[in-house]
Amino acid sequence: MSCWETIQAYAFRSLGYGERLLPKEGFDLCQQFTLIGSGLIWNIYFGTLALFFGFFLANAVALAKASRHAVLRKPAEWYIFLFRGSPLFIQFFLAYELLVLLPKAGIEIFGLHIETSWTTRAWAGALLTLFLNTAAYSAEIFYGALKTIPRGDLEAADAYGLSGWAKFRRIEWPTMLRLGWPAYTNEAIFLFHATTLVYFSGFPAFAQKGDALYYANYFADKTFNPFVPYPIVAFYFVLLTLAVTGLYGVVNRYLNRHLPSNQRQRIRLRPNLIR
Amino acid sequence: MFEYCNDPRALEGLQWLSCYLTTATHFSFYWSFVTVLLLLLVTAPLALAFGFAGAASARSHFLPLSWLGRIYIAGVRGVPDIVFFLFFVIALDQGLEWFKHLFVCEDLSQPVWSNGEFRVCPAAKVPLGNASPFMVTAYSFALAVTTFAIVFGAFAANVLYGAMNAVPRAQLETAEAYGMSQSQVFRRVLVPQMWIYALPGLSNLWIILIKSTPLLFLLGIKDAVYWARELGSAKTSGNNPYPHGDWRLFYFLALLVFYLMATRLSEIGLGKITRRLSRGQATRSGEEMRKAGGQA
């Protein structure tokens, strides 16, 4: 099999297209790069969607935590504490245990029939867990940013007669994003890293459709040589990290566009590795 | 443990539970929490040392050294730590033995790697083939600590690098004006002042380090997660004195409580350290403390 044929057969194997059976022999670099790269699609899927939905929840939770009302503040504090204080793999485990408890036949609510069997599949269940997890981390970042908005900005807003929603939308929220963005970039990078845990210790792989680490594990198991597949995963992730950094850098420049160049915040990567 | 535990199959209820929870395997489980804490206490300073070396070399004026520092920081940080752990320990082990092999083995004519096998003379094995189980455990523990320290060192280096750049330039320039040499400025002015800028990042890193200890089982250490899986998995009645179903849920809930507590206590402790370090510093909180009369 030439390398081009391998790519045709396995480039979308992780989604269920192409060759049904995983390679049984050869295990050359082309096969490993193709199949592990195919698995990376899932890492990108989990990372992108969890970040996208997580962003909205994070904003809401950050505001709730900054609220004066204990009814809003307490639940937000507990939610953030629970998800930031425990390792992600325990969260995966508990999420799976809870999701399989849902009745298989579906639930009847107000005459509506809701299917539940899909929730235990990784694409839904693991995404939900990652979404809740990243929302908690991001909420803490945004909350911290909200607390450090310069007083001068707020006073200026008052002076312009802005108040309530208008003040929030035009002053507080953009400033919060601007201040929190460097830390949020790190959160994004480490969320992508965390997606490798999905099949490794969380959810079952369905019909051998898995992420980059799943296929790397497959090759390590077939060739008994961990020194090729895992560095390939590492290589892909370095690229992914660079791409995420670049993309968030663009947004960062947009958020800082009104500032004189010497006051702009540069993205300094700060750690937020395993959760 | 207790007298009545000799025949567990005859027991019921609380008595059964008291025997079950005091088996030797459960004590290993309880001990594994101490192992985890021990690893944390050893790894943290070591990772800080790696981080310090990485940050200092990234700042170096000597270009190759600076690149080395930057590649270390960027390379390790770009990769999910779990991937790193999956091959790094074996690589480290082989690397050590290869290095020792160059010095202690008499016959260096045979290739070390051949046909997928790694072969050094018996004298170059680490630990030696006749080492006691204690030494073997200590060695695998040391390997795990080193691996953790290298990974977290890269993150610490990143934090420290940022902190070194955050120390106001005026402070360094003043020191230079007083006639201090480069290394004196580094030791006497930069390093003492950078900690307060590094602390938020390092606190975050410490909490992340706590939560990454479940990856220990990948490094061949029997940690709390290993025992939770082992003890919680279903035990059939044939060979086991205490048969039970799949109890992993309960064990994982216990782990959850442990990690939540460890995080919470760390947050409280780190908050205290932050307040202490802020004293007399040229930052906002340092300024606030000065105004409040130096009470910290």
Place this chain on the structure above:
Amino acid sequence: MKKLVLATALMAFGAAAQAQDAIKIATEGAYEPYNYIDQATGALVGFEVDLAAEICARAALSCEVIQNEWDSIIPNLQSGNYDAIMAGMSITEERQKVITFSENYTPPSKSAYMAASPEANIGDGAVIAAQVSTIQAGYIAEQAGVTLLEFASPDETVAAVKNGEADAVFADLDYLVPIAGDSGGELVMLNNDVALGGGIGIGLRQSDTELKAKLDGAIQSMKADGSLNALIEKYFGPEAEKF
């Protein structure tokens, strides 16, 4: 501190008792009844631990059985961290490309299906659970029309059948039978056993031909005098396949 002193004392002893050839044998310690952790004492026990002791006695080797995680069990053998693997490892072509095996010490092992009801579908359209990177997972992946559901640990595969995630679980017969027996009828064995692999053997480095000869000799003598069959019967019951 006491432990440390004791350890150094033991080390001194160990050095004195080097006359016999000493080898280390790795096992997984998570595969009842082949090799597992004794629930009460925490010691490594099981069929393979007993067998290792007997084989070593016959081959005049001094053996130590140690525990190693399954995923890295072959790389660590290659790396020279121990000399042999006895961890319920079936002899397969794939593995023979990188390591060598002693003569098999169990007959080709049977794999079986276990399901929640005797009529469970295991053919077209079925979802079958198996543990990731086992020969059973490889077998299910090749069955047309069957969807493989892979879990990290064997417990999860059984749980998947109980909670309806999978129609059946496919694993070693010896592993499933006690579970079905304990379940009180909730789980049943389906009678479609499949023989996979070439029996279980001791995994060795390809260059260790001398050690392989010694171990083969010991296994042959155990087969000849019936002591191996007795040991199989002790751990796997009277119905188990014997030599």
